[in-house]
Amino acid sequence: MRPPALPVSSLRTWAKFNGIEFEDISVEKNKEYGGYGIVSTTTIDSAPDQEGNLTVLNVPKDLILSAETIAEHAKVDKHFGQILEAVGGSTLRGDVMLFLLMQVTRASSDPSIKFSVSGPWTEYVKMLPEYISLPTAWHDDQINLLNGTSLEKAVAAKVSALVREFETLRENTTEIPWCHNAWWEKEHLEFKDWILIDSWYRSRSLELPLSGEAMVPFLDMANHSANANSHYQQGIDDEVLLQVKPGQHIEKGDELTIDYGSAKSAAEMLFSYGFIDDLSSVHSLVLHISPSPDDPFGKAKVKIHGKLPTLHISATDDSLELTCPFIYLMCVNEDDGLDFKVLLETDGTYGQMRAFWKSRDITDSIGSFKDIVTADPLADVFLLRAKVLLRYIVDEQLERLSESEHTANELDPNQESLSAGDKGIPEAASKLRVIEAGLLSKSLELLEAEINTLSSSPIVRGYLGSSEAQDAPGAGDNDESEDFS
Numbered sequence: 102m103r104p105p106a107l108p109v110s111s112l113r114t115w116a117k118f119n120g121i122e123f124e125d126i127s128v129e130k131n132k133e134y135g136g137y138g139i140v141s142t143t144t145i146d147s148a149p150d151q152e153g154n155l156t157v158l159n160v161p162k163d164l165i166l167s168a169e170t171i172a173e174h175a176k177v178d179k180h181f182g183q184i185l186e187a188v189g190g191s192t193l194r195g196d197v198m199l200f201l202l203m204q205v206t207r208a209s210s211d212p213s214i215k216f217s218v219s220g221p222w223t224e225y226v227k228m229l230p231e232y233i234s235l236p237t238a239w240h241d242d243q244i245n246l247l248n249g250t251s252l253e254k255a256v257a258a259k260v261s262a263l264v265r266e267f268e269t270l271r272e273n274t275t276e277i278p279w280c281h282n283a284w285w286e287k288e289h290l291e292f293k294d295w296i297l298i299d300s301w302y303r304s305r306s307l308e309l310p311l312s313g314e315a316m317v318p319f320l321d322m323a324n325h326s327a328n329a330n331s332h333y334q335q336g337i338d339d340e341v342l343l344q345v346k347p348g349q350h351i352e353k354g355d356e357l358t359i360d361y362g363s364a365k366s367a368a369e370m371l372f373s374y375g376f377i378d379d380l381s382s383v384h385s386l387v388l389h390i391s392p393s394p395d396d397p398f399g400k401a402k403v404k405i406h407g408k409l410p411t412l413h414i415s416a417t418d419d420s421l422e423l424t425c426p427f428i429y430l431m432c433v434n435e436d437d438g439l440d441f442k443v444l445l446e447t448d449g450t451y452g453q454m455r456a457f458w459k460s461r462d463i464t465d466s467i468g469s470f471k472d473i474v475t476a477d478p479l480a481d482v483f484l485l486r487a488k489v490l491l492r493y494i495v496d497e498q499l500e501r502l503s504e505s506e507h508t509a510n511e512l513d514p515n516q517e518s519l520s521a522g523d524k525g526i527p528e529a530a531s532k533l534r535v536i537e538a539g540l541l542s543k544s545l546e547l548l549e550a551e552i553n554t555l556s557s558s559p560i561v562r563g564y565l566g567s568s569e570a571q572d573a574p575g576a577g578d579n580d581e582s583e584d585f586s
């Protein structure tokens with residue numbers, strides 16, 4: 102299901118008609134990466150102080166798709182209200198996607214289906230790209246290029262979530278007559294349409310200072326740069342302004358760029374926007390980790406941790422940081438003093454699970470379990486275990502990355518069948534692989550050094566000495582020696 106496309110040259114008229122004010126800008130094709138961007142139609146020199154914030158675009162609040170305006174639309178648009186009631190209401194992203202789907206439906210449906218309200222967005226969706234090269238839209242052989250990277254599981258999980266959402270949409274709306282006619286009867290609505298709408302949302306939504314996450318028409322034509330010459334703000338009536346930053350010199354024909362988020366990792370950029378910015382100074386990656394399958398407390402540890410356990414690696418030119426709160430739970434067990442109990446309520450039912458460290462209830466301070474571990478007399482022993490576990494996780498990921506390298510080399514970027522949008526995929530995937538391999542190798546070096554230092558700690562030596570003595574023949578029946586290998 103695709104609405105008839107409107108050329109982006111129609112944007113000027115559409116914007117004026119809908120009360121958007123703009124000056125000295127137009128939307129033009131970007132020669133470097135295909136899509137469109139906002140360019141200056143004159144030479145701009147903004148003053149160096151705050152006065153230099155030069156507004157070039159003003160989008161009224163009612164055109165923005167935010168939590169507030171979506172709720173307003175639901176009141177006046179009965180068809181949108183109907184699908185919102187059937188499948189919406191749980192996330193803003195879901196509701197905005199349903200709104201966009203409603204506009205696509207209106208714009209592309211057989212005129213015999215009468216819809217009450219059509220608005221500015223019904224025309225605007227006709228100007229949005231028909232394909233966005235986000236990994237969720239890639240072919241299987243392209244997705245395989247991500248094997249061994251932090252995106253391998255994330256993309257698979259996202260595609261499965263989209264499949265589930267689409268199935269729920271079908272199940273919950275198939276009894277609504279107009280949905281049945283417009284979407285399901287002749288399979289006009291396909292899964293690839295849902296993928297495209299999700300891609301529109303992820304690649305074009307931004308965080309507004311007052312309205313929160315939102316989609317802003319026209320502003321969403323602005324491309325990203327780590328050295329952006331412009332930024333966006335909200336005015337007193339919640340209108341969204343695109344402003345040239347103070348002290349900028351922009352030549353006629355140059356792009357006005359904004360920063361999509363300088364702290365975003367290469368993986369996040371590729372996942373949400375389909376490209377990686379070479380100029381980004383922060384390199385980071387997030388790995389999802391799970392407890393060892395033979396850890397008897399494995400499930401309890403994940404439950405008490407309360408969120409998906411992750412290892413976050415972040416590097417700048419002169420620093421490297423590994424953050425993994427869950428590793429401190431992973432590195433201790435019952436013999437060390439960790440315990441879990443499910444309390445029995447006064448009415449005889451089982452209540453909440455509680456965590457104990459050396460008989461002290463630590464459930465409410467589980468977020469700072471690292472502090473508890475590092476304050477323990479055996480801290481160096483636990484830290485050494487934590488570092489060894491991290492080394493294992495990092496080493497395994499690095500191995501997966503190098504094992505899948507041959508697949509990554511097999512896809513020919515010059516393949517005739519690839520569309521223009523697809524040609525950059527092998528390059529983007531390869532950039533991610535190089536960045537992540539670099540981060541993992543650096544992390545291994547750091548962990549090796551930390552493991553060496555901790556191994557010579559007197560506390561560790563004393564602890565190992567006493568375990569060896571206990572393990573010596575005739576020293577009792579405990580045959581489980583500490584293994585730091």
Ligand SMILES: C[S@@+](CC[C@H](N)C(=O)[O-])C[C@H]1O[C@@H](n2cnc3c(N)ncnc32)[C@H](O)[C@@H]1O
Binds near residue numbers: 136230
């Ligand atoms: C908010 S839209 C910007 C407008 C978009 N270029 C268009 O034609 O509609 C974000 C998308 O623009 C493209 N893009 C933005 N900045 C880019 C950059 N620096 N390098 C490559 N692609 C970029 C990506 O496809 C991204 O998903």
